[in-house]
Amino acid sequence: MRRVDAYHALTVVAPGIADRFRPGHFVTVAVGGPRTSTLTRRAFAVHDVKPDYGGTVELVFTVRGAGTAWLADRRARDPLDLIGPLGRPFPLPRDPATCLLVGSEYGAAALFALADALQQRNCRVDFVLGAASSDRVFGALRARRMAETATLTTRDGSLGVRGSVVDVLPGVIADTHADVVYACGPMSTLSGVTAVCAEFDIPVQVSVEELMACGIGLCMTCTVPVIGDDGVTRMTRACVDGPVFRGERVRFDDVGTIPFDAHGAPGGDRAR
């Protein structure tokens, strides 16, 4: 357990997960210990895996509520109950391409393993990382070291450009001639990023976050309206069918609703 600015970084020995990990995967963690009243697992993107001790997994998180507070309290060698790797990872380009990685707040954490994988495939990598304030911009140093360019933004202007990652995106895309964008962060950010990419007509892969009760496809609580290959919008599980989707397929404006034209939307049948 380490502190990294506003974040906690937690390294867990988990060879089974480290082995099968691909960038974009997440894990779920049981929180609260025995007899806890907090029932649901918490989802975290895998920040990094290392070969130490047979395979370790690193998570980066902010304390939000009870579960993350408990997690931040763990001491070395405390056992932890993880399930993973989960979800559909980021698809990688077949041929070398220029890839722009956009991360907001802790969303940035998921992008570094992706950057490694892309560089191994001889892709050019650029970063745009943003947050509310400088201490919440995750991985700025590492991004600067490894990428062609790294543009930083903060809402309060305490680091880099004042504003959001979306504000600087058109400029960065133009400068880098990005072929594809990968984005991680809150829905509103992903929505903005997707809109910019549509303007530039370049593909964008987004990793979405929706409340998850199970993380493994059982419960149907994590659905997002996503347009399928057949053009039909379905309430699609973020945990097993995502969390990575093609940005233009996600109906960001309709998140939190059932779009009237979604498959099975209310109208005919009315059972609960």
Add this chain to the structure above:
Amino acid sequence: MRRVDAYHALTVVAPGIADRFRPGHFVTVAVGGPRTSTLTRRAFAVHDVKPDYGGTVELVFTVRGAGTAWLADRRARDPLDLIGPLGRPFPLPRDPATCLLVGSEYGAAALFALADALQQRNCRVDFVLGAASSDRVFGALRARRMAETATLTTRDGSLGVRGSVVDVLPGVIADTHADVVYACGPMSTLSGVTAVCAEFDIPVQVSVEELMACGIGLCMTCTVPVIGDDGVTRMTRACVDGPVFRGERVRFDDVGTIPFDAHGAPGGDRAR
């Protein structure tokens, strides 16, 4: 936190409790930590108080279920939430007397502070301590050291006399010419001790144990049928009106029932 044979001994810095402690008092402990699903406090007799660190309180317990398991896991300097001292302590004889202290299992723990107090009043103290097996006889050494006599019993015969504290009681009372008996242990033991004392026509003070949701007189879950000074049986709270009662006042055979002649027993009025 120490292990003493089958027991855990836990020392807590609690000057406010140590200050006001008298033998027979108990405390309640919140278990499970933040967001636990275990709501009720656990009651423990105070084994000892010491002046260190402004005043410490020592508890002795066996692991029974979730709460005591959690307690056994505490490490040095972990904070603990205690309320106490609670209950009515053992009444002490005005004049020097021969006092026989009878403890079964962890019930023995509550008797040593009492023995100290009695000896300070120039009482003679004898012990009868018993348990299922030798590792569960608490405080045998200390009893031997401090008391005139210490008779030990185990159900399996692994230490002292094979049998229960009740079995040896008539002999010990006869030998020691006890003026008064104090007893701590399960209801069945207290019932047996009280019956023997009745035969010898000597007073007995028993400390009873009933499930307690609050320990401070709010909830009425801890009641025991006790005969009052006026001869009327009332469902009496063990936590604030006890846990120490005169043995002959407790209707042991009727514990777990509402005696038909108890004040307010069903018959006339029937609201829930």
Add this chain to the structure above:
Amino acid sequence: MRTYLAHVELPNPILTASGCAGTGRELAPFADVTRLGALTTRTITMAPRAGRPTPRMAETPSGLLNAVGLQGPGVDVFLARELPWLAERGARTVVSIGGGSVAEFSALARRLTDAPGVTALEVNLSCPNVEDRGRVFARDPSAAGEVVSAVRTAARYDLPVIAKLQPDVADVVAIAKACVDGGAEALSMINNPVGMAIDVDRMRPALAAGTGGLSGPAIRPLAVKCVWQVHAALPGTPVIGMGGVTSGRDALELVLAGACAVAVGTVLFHDPYAGHRVLRELEELLQERGFDRLADAVGLAHRPSHRTDREESLP
């Protein structure tokens, strides 16, 4: 942070729940009972009652089962020894009453109505109706309405009558409406739903009585639902919310659902200081959210929702 139960003003909205604060005396070492919004007595019955055999409690996940059986000394001793102690100190006292028949409820109301120190009467409808094979009044709109109206008639016109409801009914709104139609000025909810635990070692019910009332945080979602539904149907009726409140956040949840006062029950067993703590926490939360008056927050979660709400909650 004043609040009103009908026309009666309370200095603050935190009450104790019936059966969870003893006679007031037991709480006194931990809390100044006069600084509570009000103290609710355990349910007072006409005759003394010995209650149920022990075991009377069992712990369940985030919950507590109890089967105390309304143990108490009866209304005469209550009036002679318990109420005066509270009245002398100036505590506001809501007297909970219970009976097995409409007649018993109205007799209790008559006995209590002129006693000094009674702030309101709370009608505990979770009592078995001896005239209906023990079915509790709270489960039947007409029986509930009848009891309330008898109490309303028997009590002095200016003494508010509060009806206390239970969540395990087919339609809590129907019961609430019947009570208001019967003359209840306020509603109290929720009383314990009936639950049960089995001791798997003894292979017996954990409680001597078999079933018991479930309380504690486990039931808070049921309480929020009842308060929400009843406030939606009867926005003008003051509601005392209770059920698993342990913190100011929990109290605020009930306030936003529609409660204008909140009672603490089971939490007192764990933290007898909880009354004042919950009040302080609630005040802070309201302040942080820019409320000057409690009344402005009551039922606020009912306002029509905006699409931007979700974005606002994102980091």
Add this chain to the structure above:
Amino acid sequence: MRTYLAHVELPNPILTASGCAGTGRELAPFADVTRLGALTTRTITMAPRAGRPTPRMAETPSGLLNAVGLQGPGVDVFLARELPWLAERGARTVVSIGGGSVAEFSALARRLTDAPGVTALEVNLSCPNVEDRGRVFARDPSAAGEVVSAVRTAARYDLPVIAKLQPDVADVVAIAKACVDGGAEALSMINNPVGMAIDVDRMRPALAAGTGGLSGPAIRPLAVKCVWQVHAALPGTPVIGMGGVTSGRDALELVLAGACAVAVGTVLFHDPYAGHRVLRELEELLQERGFDRLADAVGLAHRPSHRTDREESLP
């Protein structure tokens, strides 16, 4: 550890609860679905359903609120793609069905009754009745009985019909009796009681749908009570117990109360291996207590109590 649902034998008494095991495929990486007593499908509806908007879940103390809204692809896709996967593997499948009218339930029963791999039909009575202003069938004995009897008539005579009940009703025994009179061979309980949570930061209901179903250990005392009461009234009717089971001890609690099978629901979200774990733990506990057959433990806590019981539990 065999058990029987009516005449259908199950190799063991641990099932999955409806809506908690996906289509079976999602559970497969964690559990051999063919080694479960049976897998219960999520409730299948006639037409495809998109369900409710998100947020669809909220955590409560020892509980989970959900408002998924029976999202699913409809019975045609279920028969074409989901059931065959289970049937090929030889899993026993209880198909849960839901509709807004009696006609819809019986149409579903007709569609499903001859499909290979259907072990039993579970009638989810917690569906709003469009013909009764959305009141759920489970809350009204006559509506519940009518649905069950329509399903019983439409289904093949040898396919057991299980009625699934909800605890937040005035009298669960009355509903159970109506279902058995309507032809239900077994009962499943409990479905989620309705609950609610308010997000005190957004000052809005935590679920987009407002209210939701409460599940998890918080509701176990309500489940034990329902199973107990129904087993006492209808000792010959097999009961599938569920509601907050997380361990063999919890399962045994329901068995002792009267369940001959036990379903795991919410616990799978936390521990997808729970089905087999609970089975193993239950087997061990029964062995420790000297039971050779599950049937000998079913309802055992109902036997008349002896005065010595309490002493036995002392150390």
